[in-house]
Amino acid sequence: MDGMAKVDCPFNRASETLGNSVELQHVNLRVPDQALATAFYITGLGLTRDPYLMTGLDNMWANAGVSQFHLPTGPAQVLRGVVGLVTPNRELLLHQLHRARRWLEGTRYAFAEAEGHVDVTCPWGNRIRVHEPDAARFGRIHLGMPYVQLDVAPGTLHGIARFYDQIIGAPAAMRDGALHVLVAASQHLVYRETDAPQPEYDGHHIQLAFADFGGVHAKLAGRGLISREDSEHQYRFIDLIDPEDGRRLFQVEHEIRSMTHPLFRRPLVNRNPAISNNLYAPGHEALAPAIPPA
Template sequence: MEHPYDRSAEDTGNIIAYEHLNTRVPDQLLATVFYLTGLGLTRDPYVMPHVANMWVNIGSSQFHLPTGSPQVLGGHVGVVVPSRQALRERMEAVRPLLAGTRYMAHETSQYLELTSPWGNVYRCFEASPEPGSVMLGVLYVQQDVAVGSAAAIARFYREVLGARADVVDDAEGVTAHVASGSGQTLRFHEKAGPLPAYEGAHVAIYLADFSRPYRWLLQRGLITEESNRHQYRYQDIVDVESGAVLTVLEHEMRSLKHPYYGRQLVNRDVSQTGRHYVPGQDDFRWRRA
C-alpha cells in the first residue's frame, strides 16, 4: 500500500487555536482610524461596545485594545490581507489623521509593514490564491528574544504545553516556531543586542489538555492569575531544567469549554462603501472556497 501523505503535517499539538493579542492603547479614536479604517478590520459588534475597550476581528482571531498606557510588543505581528494594493490606498487616505504619532509604512517585495500610532508593527502579506487559503487573519505573533534562547523556548512549549515547536534557522535568523492552531504560530526570534522591557502585552490560546500545563506551572510558582474555571494565566517562559527565565509574554490559557471557544466572528467586506455598495455582500468570507 502506498503512503503518499505526511500525516504528521496535519498534527496541531496541544495548542488548538490562537485567539487574540491584547495591547493597551491610549486613544480609541486613533485606534479606530488605524485598525478599522486603515487596516480594514471589523469591530466586534457584540462584545466591548463602549469607549474603554475595542475588540477587533481579523478572520478567526482578534486584537484586544483596552484603553490605557500603550503596550508595545517587542517584535511584530504577521497578518494576511486580501489585497496589499487596497490596504496601501486605505493607509494613504488615513495618513493625515495619524500625523504626529509613531505611524510608519514600509514596503518590501513580500509585505507591507505598518507601525501603529503607538509602535506595534504589523507585517501585512497578500493572501495566497490557493483554494482553502486564508484571505484575512493573523499568521503569527513574533517576540524578539536573546541570542541562544530559541531552542530552550521551543523545548518549554513542547514539554510543558505539549505543543509542536521547532527551531528554524533561515534568512530571518534563528526563531522558535510554536504551532498555535491551524496555520498559526507563536514565534520567538533571536535578536542581538539589548531587548526592550516587557510592557504587558498578552496572547490568548486554547488547549486540549488544559490541566497538565497548569500543574507544571503551579508547582513552580509560575501561575499569575486564577481567572476562572475555564482560564488561567502565566507569563514567564523558563528553561525546563534550570528554571531561568528565557523571555516574558503573558499567556491567557483557555480550555475548550471556555464560552468563547469556537465563537463565530463577524468580518465585513471592506470594499463595501457608501459609494460602492452591493446589497447582500456585507459579510467577508475570510477563507477561500
Template sequence: MTKTFDRAAQAVGNIVALEHVNVKIPSQVTSTAFYVVAMGFTRDPYLMVGLENMWINIGQQQIHEPTGGPDVLRGVIGIVMNDLEALQARLAEAKAPLADTKFSYAVENGHVNVTCPWGNKFRCHLPDPQYGDMTLGMPYVEFTVPRGTAPGIAKFYERVMGAPARVDTIRGEKAARTRVGRGQEFIFRETTEPIPAYDGHHVAIYISDFATPHRWLVEHDLVWQESDPYQYRFTKIVDPDKPGEVLFEIEHEVRSLTHPMYLRPLINRNPAQRQRTYVRGRDAFVG
C-alpha cells in the same frame, strides 16, 4: 503499494488556536482611525462596545484594546488579507488623520509593513499555502528574544505546553517556532539588539489538555492568576531543564476548549464597500 504520508506535518498539537493579542492604547478614536479605517478590520459589534475597550476582529482572531498604556508588543504581528493594494490605498489616506503619531508603512518583498500610532508593528501578507486556507486572520506573532534563548523556548512549548516546536534560522538568526493552531505559530527570533522592558501585553490561546501544563506550571510557581474554571495565566517562559532561569516574558491567557467563547463566530466586514459605490449583498467579508 500503500502510500505513505508525513502524518506529523498535519499535527497541530496541544495548542489548538491563537485567539487574540491584547495591547492597551491611549485613544479609542485614534485606534478606530487606524485599525478600522486604515487597516480595514472590523470592530466587534456585540462585545466591548463602550469607550473603555475595543475588540478588533481579524478573521477568527482579534486584537483587544483596553484604554491605557500604550503597550507595545516586542516583535511583529503577522496578518493575512486578500488585497494588499487596497490596504496601501487606505494607509495612504490615513496619513493626514494619523499625522504626529508613530504610524508608518512600507512595501517590502511582497508584503506590507505597518506601524500603528503607538509603535506596534504588523507584517501583512497575501494568502499563502503556509497559512492554510486563511484569507483574513493572524497566522503568527513573532517575538524578539535575547540571543541564546531559542532552544530553551522551543523545549518549553514542546515539553510543557505539548505543542510541536523546532529551532530554525529566520533572516540570519536562530528562532524557536511553535504551532499555536491551524496555520498559526509563535516565532521567537533571537537578536543582539536591546529589548524593551515587558509592559504587560498578552496573548490568548486555547489548549486541549488544559490540566497537564497547568500542573507543571503550578509546580514551578509560574501561574500568576487562576482566572476561573476555564482559564489561567502565566507570563514567564523557562527552559524545562533550568526552570529557575527566565528566558522571555509574555503573558499567556490560557483557555480550555470548554471556555464559553471557544470558536465564537466573529463578524468581518468587506472594507471595499463605500456609500457611493455600494454593491448589494457584499457587506460581509468573503475570502
C-alpha cells in the same frame, strides 16, 4: 487484523496534527486613545470592530479572521516583536493606509512597502507586517493572523523550544533562523533572537486555548509559574523558562482558555473593506477568512 491488506496512504498525516494549543484568539495591547485606534485598526488596516462585545468607549475588539486584537484603554503597550496579518488585497490596503494618514499625523504611524508584504507601525509603535494570502506559507488563511513574532535574547531559542515541547505540548521547529511554535491551524508563535536592546516587559498578552487545559496547569503550577487564576475556564502565566535548569528566558503573558470556555471559537464578523456606500454590491459585505476551494 490478520489477513487484512495493507492500505497505502498518499497523504502526510503528520502535517495535519495539531499540538496541545488549538487556538490563537487574540493579542491584547492597551491604547491611550480609542479614536486613534479606530483610525488605525479599522480604517487603516481594514479590520472589523466586533459588533457584539466591547462596544463602549473603554475597549475595542478588532476582528482579523478567526483572531482579534483586544485594545483596552490605558497607557500604551508595545509588543516586543511583530504581529503578522494576512489581508486579501494589497492595493486596497495601501489605499486604506494612505487614507488613514489624515487622522494619524503627529503619531508614530508609518508604513512602507516591501517585497511580499507591507510593514506598518501603529500610532504607539507596534509593528504589523501585512501579507497577501499565500497557501505555501499561511495555509488557507485569506484574512487573519498567521503569526506573532517575539524578539528574544541570543542563546534562548533551544530553551524556549524545550519549554513549549515539555511543558505546553506544542510542536516547535527551527525555520529560517527562528523558532516556530504551532499554536493553532496555520498559526504560530515565532521567536527570533536579536542583539538589539529590548524594553522592559509592559504587560501585553496573547491568548491561546489548550486541549489539555488541566495537564498544562499542573505542570506550570508545579514550577510556580501560574501568575493568575481567572476562572474555571481560564488561567495565565508570564515566564518562559528552560525546563532543564529553571532559567527564565522571556516574559510575555499567556492567557490560557479551555475548550469549554464560552468564547472558544466564537464566530467573528469580518467585513469586506472594499464595500462602501459609494461602491456597494448587495451580498458582498462579508469577507471569508479562508481561501476559497481550488
